[in-house]
Amino acid sequence: MTASTFKLSEIGVLLRGEPAAVRSWADDLSGRRVALHLGVIIAGAGGYGAAMGWWRAPEQALLVAIKFPLIILLTTGGNVLLNAMLAPLLGLNLTFRQTLLAQLMSCAVTAAILGAFAPISAFLVWNTPAISPEAMHSVAYSVMKLAHVAVIAFAGSAGNARLLQLLVQLGGRRAVAGRVLFAWLAGNLFLGSQLCWMLRPFIGAPNLPVEFIRSHLAPQGNFYENVFRTVTGLLSDQP
Amino acid sequence: MNEPTNPPPVPPAAPPVIPADFNRHSQLGDDPAERVPIPNFIAAVECVLRHPRRVMYQLREPGAGRLIAALLFVTVTCSVTYGLVAGSFSAGSQWWAAPVKITGGLLVSALICLPSLYIFAGLSGARVRLVELFGLVAGLLALMTVLLVGFAPVAWIFSQSTESVAWMGFLHLMFWFIATAFGLRFLHTGFAHARAKSNAGFLVWTVIFLLVMVQMTTALRPIIGKADTFLPLQKQFFLMHWADCMGVK
Numbered sequence: 001m002t003a004s005t006f007k008l009s010e011i012g013v014l015l016r017g018e019p020a021a022v023r024s025w026a027d028d029l030s031g032r033r034v035a036l037h038l039g040v041i042i043a044g045a046g047g048y049g050a051a052m053g054w055w056r057a058p059e060q061a062l063l064v065a066i067k068f069p070l071i072i073l074l075t076t077g078g079n080v081l082l083n084a085m086l087a088p089l090l091g092l093n094l095t096f097r098q099t100l101l102a103q104l105m106s107c108a109v110t111a112a113i114l115g116a117f118a119p120i121s122a123f124l125v126w127n128t129p130a131i132s133p134e135a136m137h138s139v140a141y142s143v144m145k146l147a148h149v150a151v152i153a154f155a156g157s158a159g160n161a162r163l164l165q166l167l168v169q170l171g172g173r174r175a176v177a178g179r180v181l182f183a184w185l186a187g188n189l190f191l192g193s194q195l196c197w198m199l200r201p202f203i204g205a206p207n208l209p210v211e212f213i214r215s216h217l218a219p220q221g222n223f224y225e226n227v228f229r230t231v232t233g234l235l236s237d238q239p
Numbered sequence: 240m241n242e243p244t245n246p247p248p249v250p251p252a253a254p255p256v257i258p259a260d261f262n263r264h265s266q267l268g269d270d271p272a273e274r275v276p277i278p279n280f281i282a283a284v285e286c287v288l289r290h291p292r293r294v295m296y297q298l299r300e301p302g303a304g305r306l307i308a309a310l311l312f313v314t315v316t317c318s319v320t321y322g323l324v325a326g327s328f329s330a331g332s333q334w335w336a337a338p339v340k341i342t343g344g345l346l347v348s349a350l351i352c353l354p355s356l357y358i359f360a361g362l363s364g365a366r367v368r369l370v371e372l373f374g375l376v377a378g379l380l381a382l383m384t385v386l387l388v389g390f391a392p393v394a395w396i397f398s399q400s401t402e403s404v405a406w407m408g409f410l411h412l413m414f415w416f417i418a419t420a421f422g423l424r425f426l427h428t429g430f431a432h433a434r435a436k437s438n439a440g441f442l443v444w445t446v447i448f449l450l451v452m453v454q455m456t457t458a459l460r461p462i463i464g465k466a467d468t469f470l471p472l473q474k475q476f477f478l479m480h481w482a483d484c485m486g487v488k
Contacts, residue, residue, distance in 0.1 A: 055405055078396060089421050191396065194397060211294055222400045222401045
């Protein structure tokens with residue numbers, strides 16, 4: 001399939017992970033295909049973000065619709081150089097272009113799944129009582145949080161399963177592909193967690209204003225410092 | 240009367256056990272692609288990441304000096320780049336002090352450890368010239384610093400989102416450790432191609448090199464935080480310095 005004949009049906013090929021087609025796409029840095037991947041990421045992750053933020057307010061929906069794809073793209077952009085270096089060092093001789101395209105394809109699969117779940121998530125929000133300090137402690141809120149975690153985990157797992165298949169196609173050996181995927185995942189998780197922390201809130205809180213980032217919390221350190229403080233706080237509370 | 244029994248023949252001493260993977264590599268230069276000269280520093284970066292055997296082969300050839308110069312140029316360029324990112328945390332005079340300290344510290348650490356590497360290589364039975372070892376260490380530094388540049392965007396994002404010097408120090412040390420591990424793997428492969436009879440010398444040298452590098456970060460402190468003087472007024476061992484940073488009494 002050439003760049004000039006690309007269609008939306010390519011998303012289906014990507015989701016199915018058709019080996020021959022996806023393998024050839026990883027070598028073909030066509031502007032249209034990159035635009036398609038970016039479009040899927042923006043629409044899919046943005047749609048899911050909008051559904052997530054809608055519970056707090058329509059403005060929050062808009063902000064999270066921007067933040068969700070932004071996190072995916074910033075994580076990919078921030079780590080692509082490192083990932084392109086790690087792949088050959090771990091035994092998979094990928095070029096920078098192949099690394100970038102493989103990651104974009106994986107993110108597109110994740111975002112397409114997220115986008116597909118956006119209406120279900122919105123339906124869940126619609127069925128949940130309006131946000132209030134009381135609702136934050138209700139079963140509905142817990143169910144919603146867990147549903148988001150489950151959907152995001154499923155979408156991420158599916159995207160990475162397709163990425164592993166692609167890496168096997170490109171490298172030939174499953175052990176090597178697994179090693180590279182593990183290194184990439186570790187880096188992406190490390191940076192992605194921090195970016196999520198910086199760009200919070202996503203669901204929002206009823207007693208706090210709707211804003212792009214929590215400006216009053218900005219100087220409070222990074223995600224890992226916070227985790228560390230929480231753990232040490234828990235331990236120091238022990239009798 | 241029984242004939243005195245002769246003692247059973249003593250089997251010949253077994254050859255020293257060499258780790259299974261130590262000599263598994265084929266001869267350098269067997270692949271014709273390895274014999275193609277490395278023309279410039281960009282190709283040197285490419286080779287150190289993707290074709291390390293080509294670098295090792297070229298270091299044995301006449302004119303290896305140009306390749307070593309290219310590797311050192313990559314090291315300086317990449318360490319200055321990473322130093323700028325490290326310096327962005329405190330800004331001010333650290334914009335220039337951090338790149339100078341990181342670049343200088345790396346080069347001086349390598350230079351301090353080079354003679355001992357040559358000695359350990361000799362003791363291990365490796366057939367390697369000093370210039371080749373110098374080239375391998377330059378390759379180690381180049382690979383390390385190229386990887387550090389890969390980590391630079393992540394380091395920058397974290398440096399803009401925290402005020403904790405201890406945390407940033409930990410993060411930079413973690414990135415340095417990962418980069419050094421890959422660099423040492425490169426050096427080890429080169430060492431194995433020099434027909435060394437054992438790994439012990441290399442392992443001892445690795446420990447020495449790591450200790451020198453972490454002590455260098457303390458000797459040149461602050462690299463991340465701020466200070467009135469370029470170099471510290473008080474001498475300290477790196478473990479004490481780390482304990483101070485973490486507030487451990």
